[in-house]
Amino acid sequence: xxxxxxxxxxxxLGHFGPYGGRFVPEALIGALxxxxxxxxxxxxxxxxxxxxxxxxxxxxxxxSIITEAKRFAEHAGGARIILKREDLxxxxxxxINNVLGQALLTKRMGKKxxxxxxxxxxxxVASATAAALMGLECVVYMGxxxxxxxxxxxxxxxxxxxxxVPVTAGSRTLKDAINEAMRDWVTNVETTHYLxxxxxxxxxxxxxxxxxxxxxxxxxxxxxxxxTGRLPDAVLACVGGGSNAIGIFHRFISDPSVRLxxxxxxxxxxxxxxxxxxxxxxxxxVLHGTRSYVLQDANGQTVESHxxxxxxxxxxVGPEHAYLHDIGRAEYRAITDEQAMHAFALLSKTEGIIPAxxxxxxxxxxxxxxxxxxxxxIIVINLSGRGDKDVQTAAQYFGIPLD
Amino acid sequence: MTxxxxxxxxxxxENRAALIAxxxxxxxxxxxxxxxxxxxxEAGVDAIEIGFPYSDPVMDGPTIQAAAVxxxxxxxxxxxxxxxxxxxxxxxxxxxxxxxxxPIERYGVNEFAQAIAANGGSGVITPDLTIEESAGWxxxxxxxxxxxxxxxxxSTSDARLPKVTSACGGFVYAASLMGVTGAxxxxxxxxxxxxxRIRKTTDLPxxxxxxxxxxxxxxxxxxxxxxVIVGSxxxxxxxxxxxxxxGLAAVSSLARELAKGVxxxx
Numbered sequence: 127x128x129x130x131x132x133x134x135x136x137x138x139l140g141h142f143g144p145y146g147g148r149f150v151p152e153a154l155i156g157a158l159x160x161x162x163x164x165x166x167x168x169x170x171x172x173x174x175x176x177x178x179x180x181x182x183x184x185x186x187x188x189x190s191i192i193t194e195a196k197r198f199a200e201h202a203g204g205a206r207i208i209l210k211r212e213d214l215x216x217x218x219x220x221x222i223n224n225v226l227g228q229a230l231l232t233k234r235m236g237k238k239x240x241x242x243x244x245x246x247x248x249x250x251v252a253s254a255t256a257a258a259l260m261g262l263e264c265v266v267y268m269g270x271x272x273x274x275x276x277x278x279x280x281x282x283x284x285x286x287x288x289x290x291v292p293v294t295a296g297s298r299t300l301k302d303a304i305n306e307a308m309r310d311w312v313t314n315v316e317t318t319h320y321l322x323x324x325x326x327x328x329x330x331x332x333x334x335x336x337x338x339x340x341x342x343x344x345x346x347x348x349x350x351x352x353x354t355g356r357l358p359d360a361v362l363a364c365v366g367g368g369s370n371a372i373g374i375f376h377r378f379i380s381d382p383s384v385r386l387x388x389x390x391x392x393x394x395x396x397x398x399x400x401x402x403x404x405x406x407x408x409x410x411x412v413l414h415g416t417r418s419y420v421l422q423d424a425n426g427q428t429v430e431s432h433x434x435x436x437x438x439x440x441x442x443v444g445p446e447h448a449y450l451h452d453i454g455r456a457e458y459r460a461i462t463d464e465q466a467m468h469a470f471a472l473l474s475k476t477e478g479i480i481p482a483x484x485x486x487x488x489x490x491x492x493x494x495x496x497x498x499x500x501x502x503x504i505i506v507i508n509l510s511g512r513g514d515k516d517v518q519t520a521a522q523y524f525g526i527p528l529d
Numbered sequence: 530m531t532x533x534x535x536x537x538x539x540x541x542x543e544n545r546a547a548l549i550a551x552x553x554x555x556x557x558x559x560x561x562x563x564x565x566x567x568x569x570x571e572a573g574v575d576a577i578e579i580g581f582p583y584s585d586p587v588m589d590g591p592t593i594q595a596a597a598v599x600x601x602x603x604x605x606x607x608x609x610x611x612x613x614x615x616x617x618x619x620x621x622x623x624x625x626x627x628x629x630x631x632p633i634e635r636y637g638v639n640e641f642a643q644a645i646a647a648n649g650g651s652g653v654i655t656p657d658l659t660i661e662e663s664a665g666w667x668x669x670x671x672x673x674x675x676x677x678x679x680x681x682x683x684s685t686s687d688a689r690l691p692k693v694t695s696a697c698g699g700f701v702y703a704a705s706l707m708g709v710t711g712a713x714x715x716x717x718x719x720x721x722x723x724x725x726r727i728r729k730t731t732d733l734p735x736x737x738x739x740x741x742x743x744x745x746x747x748x749x750x751x752x753x754x755x756x757v758i759v760g761s762x763x764x765x766x767x768x769x770x771x772x773x774x775x776g777l778a779a780v781s782s783l784a785r786e787l788a789k790g791v792x793x794x795x
Contacts, residue, residue, distance in 0.1 A: 147661070148659050149657050151657055151680065152659070152680055153683075153684050153708075155684070156684045156685070156686060296584065296585075296598075308587040309590070309709050312587070312588065312707065312708060313707055313709065315707060316684075412657075413631065414585070425607055426632035426634065426636065427606075427632070428631075
């Protein structure tokens with residue numbers, strides 16, 4: 127199973143095997159080159175590294191803790207289940223890691239305005255937060271459908287001083303929000319940084335966003351070794367675009383004994399066609415500036431994705447995941463809405479932690495993997511976000527009256 | 530030599546710019562698209578750009594986005610694009626296809642280039658294909674004797690311009706401004722500067738697109754460019770018309786005006 131890839135998969139022009147690269151209008155090339163250079167030099171600049179580390183310590187709340195989920199584990203074959211608590215970060219998810227890094231880069235490039243896309247609203251909230259902290263103008267594009275599903279996060283972004291633009295094109299979800307953000311960027315590229323929220327998009331985004339999230343895996347590896355004295359058997363994370371998953375996977379890629387398992391949104395079931403499981407049910411193609419797996423039809427048109435989770439409702443996936451899948455280093459499974467909501471309720475009731483519905487897909491995966499591996503196994507789950515934003519969706523799903 | 534190469538030789542001899550008109554395949558309907566093509570030719574359009582409607586057109590403004598939605602709802606796929614291309618080239622006019630990259634990759638890179646050639650097409654404009662990702666496409670277009678046409682932008686650096694234009698065939702597509710497609714009140718003054726910068730790197734004809742919608746604008750651009758590309762203005766004429774016949778009349782009238790404009794520039 128485990129081919130161990132080179133340390134930095136993206137060394138060659140932002141490619142991961144046949145995936146990644148740069149498929150964008152020529153108008154954006156200059157900005158992407160500028161960003162690539164700013165990222166590269168900042169990583170070697172001790173002052174930049176120290177500034178971000180200090181922000182993480184005093185603002186994000188890093189390092190995030192790990193929590194052993196003993197009662198939840200009883201439902202997962204008795205395996206040891208360890209949660210990496212990215213939900214405890216400021217703004218409630220892993221997204222802040224990337225946002226603070228890119229906001230610092232925005233200032234470094236002398237730009238005053240950021241734009242962002244958001245699905246569940248977590249990346250939008252994190253972007254609005256960083257913009258408020260650093261005095262940047264912030265515009266967030268959000269599919270109109272998602273503004274309804276995630277009304278609370280829309281209000282949060284507005285309170286933070288951001289402008290939220292509902293996108294009415296196409297399926298009115300994350301994919302269309304990215305299209306609209308890219309149109310804004312093409313038009314305003316001289317003054318504006320596109321603060322992309324996941325490990326997709328044109329180079330350098332997949333590499334750069336991974337670099338800002340890899341701290342998750344670095345902390346996790348040390349914490350789990352300290353707690354258990356050995357490496358885990360499996361590391362699990364939900365995958366939409368794939369940023370929290372690559373963040374926790376990356377440090378473990380060179381540990382061949384550790385299985386890396388990404389859980390995609392299976393919606394009503396991959397066999398129904400109503401899902402967002404891009405690696406499980408998609409084919410290689412180009413979307414939003416990168417080559418990866420894509421949900422598409424015979425003519426190369428993007429097919430609309432479906433998931434109860436707005437944050438996973440995306441018909442593409444980061445190119446590094448496509449590569450890790452193809453070389454067999456990571457596995458990807460689909461979790462249905464129903465399985466995810468079962469795990470959502472189970473973690474809430476057994477551990478007193480309400481997870482994001484996105485994250486619940488990883489928890490559902492852990493129920494499967496725990497039963498497969500048995501009680502001697504150690505399984506780590508990236509608890510990528512908290513579920514406050516999902517209370518309304520969950521209440522509707524479980525028939526809890528809200529009035 | 531493609532039909533497009535012959536066309537640019539001809540308009541150079543006539544000391545004028547070429548009028549290049551854009552219509553997405555399947556818009557306003559499959560039959561309507563064929564009528565638009567006919568109207569273009571009769572009104573004096575020199576070359577036709579057939580758009581491959583795509584689900585995620587990040588370079589396009591609201592007008593062409595809406596047309597793409599209509600065209601896709603009309604069941605437009607690669608077969609309909611190739612049929613529209615053939616409808617155009619059968620009239621004897623030079624024609625190219627404009628498409629985002631993924632439909633080409635899905636169709637098969639070599640197969641797509643062969644199909645363009647088989648339907649009389651002179652080339653393909655690929656607005657989101659970068660030179661860095663073009664190795665296979667350049668071989669495919671060469672083998673099929675069609676032109677790979679790239680778009681350059683005002684932000685394209687002098688260092689990068691020759692890399693792009695040296696890979697181009699047919700013409701270089703100069704985007705007049707930083708932004709998406711759509712009619713504008715004035716054509717960006719940056720367009721003339723960009724064309725001058727492109728000229729230093731290539732002998733290929735240069736066509737300017739983005740924002741041209743009137744005879745006056747066409748005249749202005751024709752003063753310094755070899756081709757004037759108009760898209761959104763035609764689509765808007767069709768969208769705003771009460772019915773297809775009225776839309777076709779508006780397209781004809783606009784095309785005639787623009788055809789005068791490209792002859793008045795010098």
